[in-house]
Amino acid sequence: MQSDPSVLTVSELTHRIKRMLESGFSSVHLQGEVSNFKRHTSGHAYFTLKDENAQISAVLWRSRVQQLSFLPEDGAKVIISGRITVYEPRGNYQIEVLSIRPVGIGELQMAFEYLKRKLAAEGLFDSEHKQSLPPYPERIGIVTSPTGAALHDILNVLQRRFPGVEVVLRPTKVQGIEAAADIADAIREFNAFGKVDVMIVGRGGGSLEDLWAFNEEVVARAIFQSAIPIISAVGHEVDFSIADFVADLRAPTPSAAAELVVRDRSALLDTLRNYWYTIHQTVTQMVSDRKDQIRHLLSSYSFNKPIDLLRRHTQRVDELDRSMAASVAHRVALVRSHADALHHRIKALDPQLTLKRGYAIVSKNDAIVSSATMLHANDAIDIRFHDGNVSSTVSLTTPT
Amino acid sequence: MSASKKEPPKQTFEQSLQRLEEIVDHLEQGDVSLDESIKMYEEGLALSKACMDKLTQAEVKLKKLSKDIEGNFQLIDDQPE
Numbered sequence: 270m271q272s273d274p275s276v277l278t279v280s281e282l283t284h285r286i287k288r289m290l291e292s293g294f295s296s297v298h299l300q301g302e303v304s305n306f307k308r309h310t311s312g313h314a315y316f317t318l319k320d321e322n323a324q325i326s327a328v329l330w331r332s333r334v335q336q337l338s339f340l341p342e343d344g345a346k347v348i349i350s351g352r353i354t355v356y357e358p359r360g361n362y363q364i365e366v367l368s369i370r371p372v373g374i375g376e377l378q379m380a381f382e383y384l385k386r387k388l389a390a391e392g393l394f395d396s397e398h399k400q401s402l403p404p405y406p407e408r409i410g411i412v413t414s415p416t417g418a419a420l421h422d423i424l425n426v427l428q429r430r431f432p433g434v435e436v437v438l439r440p441t442k443v444q445g446i447e448a449a450a451d452i453a454d455a456i457r458e459f460n461a462f463g464k465v466d467v468m469i470v471g472r473g474g475g476s477l478e479d480l481w482a483f484n485e486e487v488v489a490r491a492i493f494q495s496a497i498p499i500i501s502a503v504g505h506e507v508d509f510s511i512a513d514f515v516a517d518l519r520a521p522t523p524s525a526a527a528e529l530v531v532r533d534r535s536a537l538l539d540t541l542r543n544y545w546y547t548i549h550q551t552v553t554q555m556v557s558d559r560k561d562q563i564r565h566l567l568s569s570y571s572f573n574k575p576i577d578l579l580r581r582h583t584q585r586v587d588e589l590d591r592s593m594a595a596s597v598a599h600r601v602a603l604v605r606s607h608a609d610a611l612h613h614r615i616k617a618l619d620p621q622l623t624l625k626r627g628y629a630i631v632s633k634n635d636a637i638v639s640s641a642t643m644l645h646a647n648d649a650i651d652i653r654f655h656d657g658n659v660s661s662t663v664s665l666t667t668p669t
Numbered sequence: 670m671s672a673s674k675k676e677p678p679k680q681t682f683e684q685s686l687q688r689l690e691e692i693v694d695h696l697e698q699g700d701v702s703l704d705e706s707i708k709m710y711e712e713g714l715a716l717s718k719a720c721m722d723k724l725t726q727a728e729v730k731l732k733k734l735s736k737d738i739e740g741n742f743q744l745i746d747d748q749p750e
Contacts, residue, residue: 405683410734424729433682433723437744439734462734462742534724541720544689548713551696552706559703 280357287355290362294353298446299325299364300372301349303341308334316341318349318364326363327351338387338486339371339380346372348446370446370481377477381484384511388486393493394514400498402518402530403466408435409530410465410497412455415440418473419502419523426527431534437465443472448482453491460495468495469526470512471502483510492516502526624655641668682723685716692716 277285301318308314312331317324327349334340341347351366371380388394409427413419415438427434439455442448452470459468470492472480482488483503492499492515501516502523513519520526624630630653631638638644644663652659680688692709695701701709732744 403683405681405686407681415733424731427729431724432729433726435730435732437732437734438747458734458736458742538721538724541686541689541717541724544693545713545717547693548689548696548710548717551699552710555696555699555703555706 279360283355283357283360286362287357290353290355296352297350297364299349299351301325301347303345303347304343306341306343316343318347326361327366328354328363329366329369333366333368337369338384339369339376340383341369341371341376345376345379347376348372350446370485372478374477377481377484381511384484384486384489385514388489388511388515393489398493400517402498402500405532406434406466406530408437408465410459410462410468411436411438412441412452412459412468412470413438413472413523414443417443419443419471422473422522422524423469423502423527426524427531430528431531431537433534434531442482444475444479444482449485449487452482453487456488456491456495456499460497463497465497467530468497468499469502469520469523469530470499470516471520471523471526472504473523474505474508480504480508480510483512485511488512489515500526500530621655624653629654641666680716680719682720685720689713689716689720 299318301320301324304317304319304324306314306316312334314329314334316327316329318327319325329337339347348370349364349366350368350370351364353362354365355362371377392398411420411423413423420438424436427436437459439458441451441455443452456468456470459465470488471483474480480503483501489511492501492512498517500518500520501510501512502520502525503510503512504522506521509519518529520529620630631644632651632653633644633648638650644650644666646663646665648663650661650663652661692713696706696709731747733747735743735745737743
C-alpha cells in the first residue's frame with residue numbers, strides 16, 4: 270500500500286491543490302455579502318463572503334486594512350478584488366483581499382461618507398490646496414471615455430466658445446472595476462507629459478455605481494497630487510463625487526466644465542476690437558496733435574522771439590554806433606591837430622625837395638632801384654622827376 | 670528702446686492680450702513719446718492680429734495622448750467626427 274504510486278500524502282495533495290488554485294485564481298473580483306467580520310488584535314481582519322448558495326473565507330492583512338477607503342460591516346454587499354490562497358495546515362482556501370468596493374446603494378453611500386470624512390480630515394479638500402485656473406488655456410487635457418457623451422459635450426461647447434484651443438484626450442474607462450486606476454493613471458500621465466494648462470476629469474450622468482470610480486481614493490489622491498489644475502465634471506448637477514471635493518474646481522456637468530475652462534470668444538473679440546480702436550485712436554490723435562502743435566509753433570510768439578531779439582539787438586547796435594561816432598569825432602579832431610604838427614616836421618624830409626635839386630628816382634615794376642646791379646639790358650624802368658615820370662629801357666649797365 | 674527690432678516670439682494668447690492691455694494703458698496715460706507710440710502701434714497691430722486669428726480659428730484641434738514603446742508621450746491627431 271505504501272508503495273502504490275497512485276496514493277498521495279495529504280501534504281502532496283494539498284500542495285498540488287495550492288499550486289493549481291493559486292496560479293488559476295491569482296486575480297479575481299468577487300461579489301457577495303460580508304458576514305462574520307472580525308478584526309483581530311494583530312490588526313488583520315477576517316470575514317466570510319457569501320451568497321445564497323456558497324461562501325468563502327476572506328483575509329484582510331493589516332497593511333491593507335489601513336489603505337482601505339471603505340471598511341465593510343456584516344451584511345454589506347461588496348466586490349472584493351484579490352487572489353486565492355491555500356492555507357495548508359488547515360486545508361482551507363481563502364481569498365486574500367487587496368481591495369473592497371461597496372455595491373449596494375446603502376453601502377456606496379456609507380463608503381462615500383467614510384472616504385469623505387477620511388480625506389477631509391487629511392486636508393485634501395482644503396481651499397489652500399486649490400489651484401487657480403489659467404484664464405486662457407492653450408491646451409486642455411481631458412480624462413474621460415473616448416466614446417462617452419462627456420467628450421462630445423465638452424468639444425461642442427469649446428467649439429462654440431473658443432475653438433482656438435487644442436484638446437488632448439487621454440481615453441480612460443469611466444466605469445467598472447478598473448476605471449478608477451485608469452483615471453488615476455491618466456491624471457499622472459498628463460502630469461508627466463506636462464504640456465497641458467488645465468485638465469477636465471469626468472464623465473456623463475449615470476447611477477451611483479456608474480459614477481463610482483470618481484469616488485475612489487486612488488482618483489482623489491491623483492487629483493490632489495496633480496500639479497496641473499483640474500476641473501471635475503462628474504454626472505449631473507445633483508451628483509457630488511469625492512473627485513469634486515478634491516478638484517480645484519467642480520463643474521456640475523461636462524458641458525459646464527467646458528464653459529468654465531475657456532472664456533466666450535465673442536466677449537473677447539469685443540475686448541480686442543476695443544483695444545485696437547483705442548490704440549488706433551490715441552496714436553492717430555497723437556500724430557495729428559503734433560502736426561497742430563508744429564503749425565501753431567510756426568506762428569507763435571515763442572517761435573518769433575529770436576527775430577524780435579535780433580531787432581532789439583540791431584537797435585542797440587545803432588545806438589552804440591551813434592554814441593561811438595560822436596566820441597570818435599572828438600578824438601579825430603585831437604589827432605588831426607597833432608598830425609598837423611607832425612606834418613610840418615615830416616615835410617622837411619619830403620623827397621620832392623630833393624628831386625627839385627636834380628635827383629631822380631628809378632623804379633622797376635614799382636620797386637625802387639637802388640643799385641646798378643639790379644638792372645639789366647632791356648629792363649623797362651620808370652624814372653620819377655619832381656615834375657613828372659619818364660618810362661625808359663635800359664640799354665647798357667656798367668657797374669662801377 | 671534699443672534698435673533691435675523685437676520680433677514677438679511665439680506668445681500665448683494670454684501674453685499677447687496682456688501686452689495689448691499694457692500698450693492701451695500706456696497710450697491712454699499719454700506717458701510715451703511719439704516715437705514709442707508709433708512702435709506700440711505696430712506691435713499692437715501684430716498682437717491684435719495674432720489674437721484675432723486665435724479667436725476666429727474654425728475648429729477645435731483634438732489629439733490623443735499616447736505613449737510609444739519607449740514610454741515617450743505622443744500626441745496623435747484625432748479629429749472628432
